[in-house]
Amino acid sequence: MSKRKMTRRTFLGLAGMGVATGLAACAAPTGRPSVPAVSGGPATPAVPTPTTAPQANVLGKVLPPDAAPLDKQVMVVFGGTPYTLDRFISMYQSSGLTSPYSLGLVRFNKNYDLLPAAAESWSPAEDGKKWIFKLRRGIKWSDGNELTAHDYVATFQLGASPEHAWDFAWYYLNLKNWGEATAGKVPVSEIGVKALDDYTLEFEATSPAPYLPSQLIWSVPLSKAALEKHGKFYNNDVATSVTCSPLKLTEWSKDKRFVLELNEKYTGPAEMIPWYTKFVSEVPAAIDAVTAFQSSDVLWMRTDATTGRVAEADPSLADQVYWMYGDFRTYFVGFNFAMKPFDDIRVRQALSMCFDRAPIVQAVAGRGGVPAYTFLAAGFPGSWENSPEAKTIQPFDVEKAKQLLAEAGYPNGQGFPKLEIPVTPIGGQTASLIAQGFAAEVKNQLGIEAEVVNRDWRVFIEEVRTNRAAAVWVDSYGMDYLDQSNMLGVFTSNRLTNWNNETYDAMFNEAAAYAGPKEERDAKFYEAEKMVLSQFVICPLYHERIPYLIKPQVTGPGMEPDKIGVRGSHWPDDYGLGEFWFTTYIKNM
Template identity: 35%
Template sequence: MVRGGRPAWTGLALSLMVAAPAPAGAADNSVGVRLPADAAPPAKQVLTLIGREGTFIDWSKTVQKSQWHPGLITEALVMQDINSDVKPLAAEKWEVSKDGLTWTFHLRKGLQWSDGMPLTAKDFEYTIKRIANPETGFDVAWYFSMIKNLKEVNEGKGKLDEIGATAVDATTLRLTLTEPTPYLPMILSDLYVVPSHIVSKVGDAWSTSPATAVSAGPFKLEKWDRDRELVFIANRAYRGIRKPYLERIVYKIGRDETLFPGYLGGDVDAMPWIYEGPLSPSDIAKIESDPTLKKESYTWPYFQTWWVAFGGDQTAFKDPRVRKAFAMAIDRDAIVKSVWRGMAVPAYGMLPPGFHCAQPARLKDAQPYNPEQARKLLAEAGFPDGKGFPKYDLYLRAASPTVKTAGEAIQAMVKQNLGIEMGVQNLERKLFMDRLNKYDLPIVLIPWEYDYYDASNYMNIYKSGGRHPWSNAEHDKLVAEGNSGASDAQRCAAYRKAEDILVREPAAVFLWHPTVTQLWKPWVKGEILKTN
C-alpha cells in the first residue's frame, strides 16, 4: 500500500517531479540532479499546494502550530522512507552501548547551511537543549523525554548543561538516555536541526523570513507572504542526500474547505492528507463517481486513532464509573456508519489495525455500547439520569465539518443515553493545544497520527505527565517495559497489557480509525505515488 504519513509529506522534496506531455529528454536541474526522461524541463518543475498557515517552520519551537514543513529547510539525523523504515540522513552511521543508554551518531562530513556555515553536531546539541528549555515553550517536549534530564529541565528542575546531549566534536553527537530506547532513531527522524549561529541571535522568528531562514535542507524559503503563500526553491548549497527533482514548491494559504475546490479548479497539483481530514463523505462520493478523479485518487487505511479524552481530578471524570458510563453511552458503530460512511472503521483500542503490536479484535467487547449499563454506572457515581452533573463542553481542535458532525453525534448520544447536557466547541488550534497542555479541557475529541512505525509512538501518549492528565502506575510500568524490551515479542506483550488498562479503566473512549484519500494530478510523478 501507499503510506501517506509524515514520511510521504517530506518525501515530496526527494522523489516527486512534474512530467511533461512531450518530454524533451533528460536534463540536469539547478542542483545537478539528472531528471528522468519523461520529466518536464527544470523551469516547469513546480509543485503547487494549498494548506493551513502556521507560525514557524521550526519543530524545536512548535509542532502543533508549525508551518509545513521543516524537513524542506533542515535535516534530521535520520529519516523514514515510504515504508517507515529508518535510513541515515545527516548521520551516516551510529552505534549504541551495550546497556542501551548511550547512542553515538556520526554526521556526514561537508554538511552546511545555505549561508556557507558548516552544519555540526553542536547544532544538534543546541536544538535538543532549545527543545528542553522552558523559555522556548515547545509544545511536545515530552516526546523526547527519554533523553537524560530533558524532562526535568523542561519542568524547571534542572540546568541545560545537565541534558544528555553532547557534541563530542564537529561530526560526533552523543546522546545519553534515562532508559533503553530501541526505537530512538525513529524518534530522531522528527528532530529537525536549527542553525545555532542564527537562532542564538535572531530568536524564534528565524524561520519566518528568507533573510534569516538559512537552510540545511533540499529547499530554501524564498518568500513568506502572510495569509497568501510561501515559496520554497531548490537549495543549491545543499550537501545532503535528498537533492530534489523539483525546482520550486508554492504553498498557498487556505482553509481546509478550500482544498477540494482548489484541486477541482486546477489551482493546485495535489491534495495530500491533512491531519483532521478535509474531505467529506459527499466529496468522496463525488470522487468515486467521476472516472477522472477516481483515477487521480489514492486511498488506504491510515495509522490514526480518534478518541474522547477526559479531564483530571478537578472534573467529574476523575471517577472511573463516569468515564465508563460515557464509554458505554457512545455508539462508535453508528458514528462510523452514519457520519463517516465508509471513510473510517471502528476503533476498539489505541493501536490502529496493521500497526506495530496491534491486535484490535481482542478489545472489541471491552467498551461495548450499553446505554442501560451506562445509566447504572452514572447513578452509582452520584448522577442519576444526569442530575447534578456539571455542564461541560466537548472541545474540538480546528475540526473539519465531518468531525464537527461526529462531535454533535456524541453530544446527542450523551444527552439521550445519560441525560447529560453537553455543548460542543470548535477551538482554534493554538488555543486548543495551549489549554490541552495545561490540562484545562474537561472533555475533548482528538486524534493521534503515527510519527513512526512502533507502538511506543502511541503508548507513550498516556504516560503520567504526558498529553492527558490520566495517570496509572501499572500502565506506566508496562509502557516502560515495552519501551525497553529486549525482543519485539516482549515489547508487544507489555504494550498490549498497557492498552488493556487504557481501554478497560478507561482512560479514553476510542472511536474510529480513518481511511485516507489523497488526490494527485496525473503529471505529478514519484516514488510515493507507486502502490505496493
C-alpha cells in the same frame, strides 16, 4: 500537529511524560494477533507510456521516462507564508514544507520504518538512557561550512533556552536537564545533548528510552555559524539563509508565498534528492478550498473533513481525494473512575457494548473515520486494529449490555443518573455527531438519559487536570512521535480517566523501557493495550482520517500503496521534507 487537540503535551501536568520509568524485563513475549492488509485510497493507476527522453536535474537525479520536462517539475501547494521556516524557532507558527534548510538525524518512509538522514547510524548505551548518533561526513551547508555535531548541540541548546521560549520545548522534557534548563535553573550546556567529536552526538534521557531515535524526527538543525553571525531568524531572509538540504530559499513574499528551489551545493544523502526543481507554497484565494484547488496550479492540499466530502462528491475530483492517517488520532468515550457508578466495570461495559460504532461512523464520517476497536489505529507501529481479535474485546451486544447494567443495580436504566457528555469543538461536526449517536444508543438501548453538551476546549482540559471532569465525555488523542509509549502512556496512573492501576503501570513501564527485539516490545505493548480495552477504561469510537487533494499528474513511488494499502501523502510530509516530496514527480498528461 495541532497543539489544541489532545496529545502527550496536553497531559504533562497530570503525571509527567508517560514514557519509560521502569527497567527492561526479560520475560518471553506473548503472542500477538496477525494483522491482514487492507486497501485504502483510489486504485493504483497503470504505468503510463514513456513520452520524453531521460532528463536530469541540477543535482543529477534522472527524471522517469514519463515525466514532464524539468521546467514543469514545480510542486505548488496551499500552505501560506509562516512566521518561520525553522522548526526550532517555532513549531506551531510554521507551515507545510517547512524545515527545508537542514537534515534531521532520521526520517521515516511511508511504512514508518525509521531510516538514516544526516545520521548514518545510531546505537544505545548499555543503560538504555544514552544514544550515540554517528553523522555522515561531507554534508555541507551552502556557505561552505560542514554540518557537524556542534550544529545540533547549538540548535538543541537554543530550544532549551528560557529566553527563546520555544513553543515545542515540552517535547524534549525526557532529555536530561531539559526541564531545568527551560526553567532557567541550570545552563543550557547541561542538557542531555553533547558533541563527543565533530561527527558524534550523544543524547541522554532521564530513563531508558528505546523510542528516542523515533522521537528525533524533528531534529532539524540550525547552522551554528549562521546563528552566531546573523541571529536565530537568519533563514527569514534569502540573503542570509543557509541550507544543508536539497532545497534553498529563493523567494519569500510575506502573506503571499515562499519558493524553494534545488540547492546545487547539496552534498547529503542522494536518496533525499527530489525530482521536483521547485516548491511553491501559496496563500489560498479568498474562495472555498475546492474551487481554489480546481482553478489554480496547486497540486497538493491538506484540507478538512467537510471539504474532503464535498470534493469526493464531485465526479471530477473524487479520484483526487486521499484519506490519510494524520497524527493517528483516535476519538473515544472516556469514563471517570473517580465518579460513581463508573468505578463499576459492569457499567462501563454496558455503555460500551450498546453502541454499534461501524454503521454510525460510516454514516457520519464516511472515509473520514474508521470504526475503532483498539486505541492504536491501523498503520501505527504495533497496531492490531485490523486483527480478528480486535472486535472481540468490546463487542456490540445489546442484550449483554442490558444484563450487565441490571447486575450493576440499574435494570432498564432505572435509578441511573442523567449523563451530560461533553464534547469539544476541536473534532468538528464529525465528533459531535458521533457523540450524539453514542448518547442516543445509550438512551434507546439502555434507558439512560444522556445528552451531549458542547464544552470549550480550555475549560475541558482544566476540568481534566483538576479531577473535575464529567463522568463520561468524548474527546481524542493523537501522537507526537511514532512509538506506542507516546500513545499508551496516557492510561498510566493519575492521568486521563483517574484509572489508577499498578499492574498496568508496570506493564507499560516494562514495555516502554524494553530495548530488546521490536517484536518482543510490540508484544508487551499489545498486552498493555489489551488490558486497557478489557477493563473498559475507554470505549474507542473511530480513528480520524485527514483528506488530501492531490492532482492526477502527481505520480511516482510515493503514490504507491503503503504496507496496509493506503495511498497518498503520509505524516510527516505536512511538516517537512518527507519521503513523499522526493519520491513523486509530475508526469506528462
